[in-house]
Amino acid sequence: MSNAKTPTTHQAIIAIDQGTTSSRAILFNQHGEQLHSYQQEFTQHFPQSGWVEHDPQDILNTSLIATKTVMEYAQANSIEVLAVGITNQRETTLVWHKETGEPVYNAIVWQDRRTSAFCAENQEYAECITAKTGLLLDPYFSASKIAWILNNVEGARAQADYGELIFGTVDTFLIWHLTAGKVHATDTTNASRTNLFNIHTLDWDSELLEWYDIPAKMLPEVKESADDYGMTSTTALPLNVPIAGVAGDQQAALFGQCCFTPGGFKATYGTGCFALLNTGTEPQKSNHQMLTTVGYTLHGETYYALEGSIFTAGANIQWLRDGIKVIKSASATKALAESLEYDHGVVLVPGFAGLGAPHWEADARAAIYGMSRGTTEAHFARAALEAVCYQTYDLLTAMSADSVSAEAVWVDGGMVGNDWLCQFLADMLQVAVLRPKTMESTALGVMYLAGLQVGWYKDTQSLQQYKVVDKKFTPQLDDTTRSMLLTRWQKAVAATLAFI
Structure with missing residues (x-):
């Protein structure tokens, strides 16, 4: 799905909007006007009642196709792309191999309720979790999803303990791939949706990591919402431009x-x-x-x-x-x-x-x-x-x-x-x-x-x-x-x- 209008500027920024049912890229001029956009839907997976998953490759491929399409439009119209920003479906959880980028399991989507029993059985910890994170102890957030992957995917727990696996929400997964594995980072808004981030200290909370039994080495660096997230790799995208803004949707x-x-x-x-x-x-x-x-x-x-x-x-x-x-x-x-x-x-x-x-x-x-x-x-x-x-x-x-x-x-x-x-x-x-x-x-x-x-x-x-x-x-x-x-x-x- 594509739409365009005659550009009114020779500079622009691309926003990648990775959503629950589709990935989009929009080319904006400085006045916030859309110059071009491209959107591609992808398949939803429901392996069991209450379970919702995405194929990580679908998330990546649709995001790349949308972004490349918009970048090619910019090049064809002599528009300089100054930067890329990424916004994303929040709480959706991915775990992948640090060296290869291969996911160990499908992305577990924010809507997924497979950890409901775990959350219900541990409500005595809910007050502590809320005090640190501002959130409820609920399957909605990322932490119980990470723990589920480590405890249910064969070999994942051992690989994580050895430092071979890393975690990210969708923004982190895209940044990692767009920079060819050079940057493993998220921003404070996405970090604050994991149930692992202390919103008072603005850092990962060691007590919560221990409680959920998640190795700290899996977690991304937390940056500001406007920050240096590396450069897009020319192998991933046709332009070598900075990823400069990240926030949950x-x-x-x-x-x-x-x-x-x-x-x-x-x-x-x-x-x-x-x-x-x-x-x-x-x-x-x-x-x-x-x-x-x-x-x-x-x-x-x-x-x-x-x-x-x-x-x-x-x-x-x-x-x-x-x-x-x-x-x-x-x-x-x-x-x-x-x-x-x-x-x-x-x-x-x-x-x-x-x-x-x-x-x-x-x-x-x-x-x-x-x-x-x-x-x-x-x-x-x-x-x-x-x-x-x-x-x-x-x-x-x-x-x-x-x-x-x-x-x-x-x-x-x-x-x-x-x-x-x-x-x-x-x-x-x-x-x-x-x-x-x-x-x-x-x-x-x-x-x-x-x-x-x-x-x-x-x-x-x-x-x-x-x-x-x-x-x-x-x-x-x-x-x-x-x-x-x-x-x-x-x-x-x-x-x-x-x-x-």
């Missing part, structure tokens, strides 16, 4: 949305929703089951964030379209939602994959309340959209109680092309919802980081001038109606949790 989106000060809040609405709130230069402990994570590290200073996740957002709409087939297309939901009044009475609690923050209830299941003989596809569509906004309200309320209030909400992702959704979101959150002109916030963020490293940009303040708002949505709903809707939502959630 959600933190890259936070940076791409220019949320550089405490109170900066972004929400990305894809299959699920990830919301991050910049809390400043000190990690904030959550009392509401939010995750505390590194937002980014720049010029020796680390900014932290609180993170909340909604497991299904766009997936709610996919279920309406593909599962129960009450709508023909996602775009139809806007008109259907607009056809109803606020008191339509139907509530969807989308626990299709459990409920995320602030509940973290894996055993919850979806439920619909308030149906009658008059319920139609419009009620389903509106309830599905409303649920996303209610859940975002729950996240933002919890984060505000833990730390600082959001000054506005920057949104991105496929769902926010729907004006009705954005307006309802503003009405529920009672803050302005800002939709940027450039929606590729994840790739844009890592491009900005690479640009700062190579001197294309002076500082974060200089990036603000490139921020263009496509549309601003301000709260309009009266307090009585809003309160009624939120009360109804909270009752529905309580009933759903009680049903478990």
Whole structure:
């Protein structure tokens, strides 16, 4: 999949965006405009119920093909590529041979739940893990996945003890291969998602490594988000350029949305929703089951964030379209939602994959309340959209109680092309919802980081001038109606949790 437009500059930076279902490369000019992009999907593997894997070669090959395609476009149009940035699906875990680069096992994807029993059996350590890492003891994160590989792949434990195997999240795996094995490194944002990184000392934690039984020699060097990650090897890519910016996808989106000060809040609405709130230069402990994570590290200073996740957002709409087939297309939901009044009475609690923050209830299941003989596809569509906004309200309320209030909400992702959704979101959150002109916030963020490293940009303040708002949505709903809707939502959630 490729698209292009006439270049407006003779210099550019390539952002590699390695995602869960596809790998993309985007060529950006200094104004953050896309000059060219290429995307390639790859196969998902589900060897057992709850297991999700990727072939590491698929991750590498699709990333290389996308990047080479974009680099060739740059060369053909006399555009100088100044640097490469990498953003990636987080927590996905790879272990490979230090000398050959050969993986010992498939990549275990962030969605994989094979270590659920291990995590459940060891919850007495959860408080210590949260205190050090800001995370929960959960299969979602990398550490239990590494331990599973070492304990279940024949010979892996012995090879790791001998120093023959190394670990990395997807960014590290790509950096290692792009530099022909010269650089084994990650950044603070990706390190902070492993359950092995102490977010207070900003280093791998020896106590956690011992507890998970993971040799320290397996781990990559931890660098800043804008830093020197080596040069691309001419054998891997046609241009010998610096890899200069690295960040996990959600933190890259936070940076791409220019949320550089405490109170900066972004929400990305894809299959699920990830919301991050910049809390400043000190990690904030959550009392509401939010995750505390590194937002980014720049010029020796680390900014932290609180993170909340909604497991299904766009997936709610996919279920309406593909599962129960009450709508023909996602775009139809806007008109259907607009056809109803606020008191339509139907509530969807989308626990299709459990409920995320602030509940973290894996055993919850979806439920619909308030149906009658008059319920139609419009009620389903509106309830599905409303649920996303209610859940975002729950996240933002919890984060505000833990730390600082959001000054506005920057949104991105496929769902926010729907004006009705954005307006309802503003009405529920009672803050302005800002939709940027450039929606590729994840790739844009890592491009900005690479640009700062190579001197294309002076500082974060200089990036603000490139921020263009496509549309601003301000709260309009009266307090009585809003309160009624939120009360109804909270009752529905309580009933759903009680049903478990």
